[in-house]
Amino acid sequence: METLDALKYRKAVRKYKKEQIKDTELETILAAGGIAPVGMGDYASIHVTVVQNPEILKKISSAVKAAVPEMNAPDPIYGAPTLVVVSSKPNERMPTIGDFNTGCILENMMIAATDIGVGSIFMLLPVFAFTDPLLVSKLKIPSGFKPLATMALGYSDEPAVSKELKNKFETTILR
């Protein structure tokens, strides 16, 4: 797929098939994240967790429902068979760097996923559930790292749509 087509076909998938994605697809997606730009090239400040254990996914889903009741979704992780969690070491001097790095990493992963036919969605809400120490211990996030964002992966059970390539932002161009 051409890059612009992958950008146009990427969308937040909220309905997934039960079938797990192939390990080779997961590896490609993780590798795409691994070549994302990261501030000061500090790749060691990031940890990636991949949850494919159905029991843990169920626990995360229930914990998100409890933490964000107003969301009112039957399953806030949409039945996705894979959940990627990106964690970062807090940086006192540059407190936002982890957020920016995580955005770059997950966007790379989502574009790569679209390119190889895997659906995805960027999700912040699951992070609300990661205040439960029991759940956090199940995720085995190394000490010193803070989970910042998640992304679901799986085969989409929604129709593919191509977006129009369009700037939606009020923009000032100074020439």
Ligand SMILES: Cc1cc2nc3c(=O)[nH]c(=O)nc-3n(C[C@H](O)[C@H](O)[C@H](O)COP(=O)(O)O)c2cc1C
């Ligand atoms: C920072 C960020 C946080 C998001 N958090 C959630 C979330 O917790 N749950 C969810 O269903 N969608 C979440 N989304 C998905 C957005 O709602 C979605 O990307 C947006 O509506 C645009 O739709 P599109 O991705 O299909 O283009 C998030 C997206 C971003 C970029």
